[in-house]
Amino acid sequence: MWSNQGGGGGGFDGGYGTGGGGAGSGGGGFNSPGGFGSPSQSQPSKVRVKSKSLLPCTIQQILNAQQFDDVFKIGEVEAYQVTIVGLTRSVKQQETHVTYEIDDMSGPTLSVRHYGDKNSPDADKAMPVIMENSYVRVCGVIRNFSGQMSIAAFQIIPIKDLNELTSHILEVIHSHMYHTKRNRLPEAVGGAAKALPAGNAFAGAQAQNGLTSAQQQVYSAICACPLQEGIGIKELQQQVGSVSQHALREAVEFLSSEGHIYSTIDDDHYKSTDG
Amino acid sequence: MAANPIVGPKPRVNASMLPRFQGKIVCLLGIVQTCDENGMSFKMKTTDGQDVLVIVSEMLSEYVEGLVEVIGRVNHQNNIDYISSSTFPQQTPSDFDMAHYNQAIQLAQDFSDFYVVA
Numbered sequence: 001m002w003s004n005q006g007g008g009g010g011g012f013d014g015g016y017g018t019g020g021g022g023a024g025s026g027g028g029g030f031n032s033p034g035g036f037g038s039p040s041q042s043q044p045s046k047v048r049v050k051s052k053s054l055l056p057c058t059i060q061q062i063l064n065a066q067q068f069d070d071v072f073k074i075g076e077v078e079a080y081q082v083t084i085v086g087l088t089r090s091v092k093q094q095e096t097h098v099t100y101e102i103d104d105m106s107g108p109t110l111s112v113r114h115y116g117d118k119n120s121p122d123a124d125k126a127m128p129v130i131m132e133n134s135y136v137r138v139c140g141v142i143r144n145f146s147g148q149m150s151i152a153a154f155q156i157i158p159i160k161d162l163n164e165l166t167s168h169i170l171e172v173i174h175s176h177m178y179h180t181k182r183n184r185l186p187e188a189v190g191g192a193a194k195a196l197p198a199g200n201a202f203a204g205a206q207a208q209n210g211l212t213s214a215q216q217q218v219y220s221a222i223c224a225c226p227l228q229e230g231i232g233i234k235e236l237q238q239q240v241g242s243v244s245q246h247a248l249r250e251a252v253e254f255l256s257s258e259g260h261i262y263s264t265i266d267d268d269h270y271k272s273t274d275g
Numbered sequence: 276m277a278a279n280p281i282v283g284p285k286p287r288v289n290a291s292m293l294p295r296f297q298g299k300i301v302c303l304l305g306i307v308q309t310c311d312e313n314g315m316s317f318k319m320k321t322t323d324g325q326d327v328l329v330i331v332s333e334m335l336s337e338y339v340e341g342l343v344e345v346i347g348r349v350n351h352q353n354n355i356d357y358i359s360s361s362t363f364p365q366q367t368p369s370d371f372d373m374a375h376y377n378q379a380i381q382l383a384q385d386f387s388d389f390y391v392v393a
């Protein structure tokens with residue numbers, strides 16, 4: 001059984017031989033210098049990162065959008081993916097897509113194309129039957145074909161609850177206002193002096209509201225931050241230099257338990273409850 | 276209803292806004308209150324709690340009831356000359372928050388920089 005047959009021995013050697021060869025070539029591949037060359041040395045990149053947000057809009061805003069290279073701007077707000085809510089005026093089924101004319105009362109109708117194979121097995125879910133003269137929500141990407149604005153939709157769904165229309169009107173106003181104001185603010189929001197007029201009612205009041213000096217300073221700095229996600233502990237520490245890290249944490253705990261501030265994206269970001 | 280889209284803005288309004296839009300085409304959302312026997316007009320309760328008369332030039336092809344969105348021109352008596360409408364048969368009128376919609380359309384007028392119409 002242990003007699004060394006030529007075939008068995010040969011098989012073993014063959015196996016190791018190939019394995020060794022493989023490892024060798026693998027090692028060669030890892031050692032090759034070309035694969036990990038620095039990407040910044042390759043062609044100068046002109047592709048700008050497109051806005052990743054889904055912007056609620058009126059159709060008129062989309063029609064007014066200006067194009068700078070491959071970026072659309074609605075007023076001062078960058079727009080790429082948008083969502084609209086409107087009435088379907090017409091539905092035209094074509095081979096590769098369905099074309100809708102949507103009217104949201106803000107002006108002319110807008111063409112919306114929804115690409116999809118109507119013969120595919122999940123066509124019922126992916127491309128629901130949309131009745132004419134019904135309200136729908138469209139989510140898609142703005143397109144400009146020789147001056148004609150349109151949307152290439154990735155989702156079109158019927159509106160079941162008309163309160164969604166109310167919601168959309170408010171979201172349009174809010175998102176455009178928020179992005180316009182945010183773009184106008186200087187980059188260094190950490191500047192303690194940049195307090196928004198509305199948010200800093202307590203800046204002057206010293207110890208009249210039952211807060212210690214340290215708590216007051218921390219609270220003022222939190223109030224002054226206009227960002228939606230609030231101010232982070234690190235920025236807070238930079239702004240309120242006179243307060244020690246430990247005292248800062250204590251102040252934040254106290255303010256939070258009293259209901260003056262609340263945590264937002266994580267335990268290190270806070271906003272004032274006084275809007 | 277006749278799908279005859281008016282190209283141009285049809286601002287969303289309530290009863291209080293009608294005087295401002297005389298002669299213009301608007302979009303009025305409300306709940307049908309009464310229907311004239313001849314089918315030539317009907318009354319709607321708007322989102323600010325007032326009643327508005329909608330005058331129809333041709334007999335309505337379908338019975339309007341419940342929540343309805345009327346597109347029409349405001350005449351000098353602050354009535355609406357009907358052009359077209361949409362109904363919402365799936366929507367229970369009481370589920371639709373009229374007060375919220377009313378506030379939303381007022382904000383849309385106040386912040387017309389951000390809620391842009393033609």
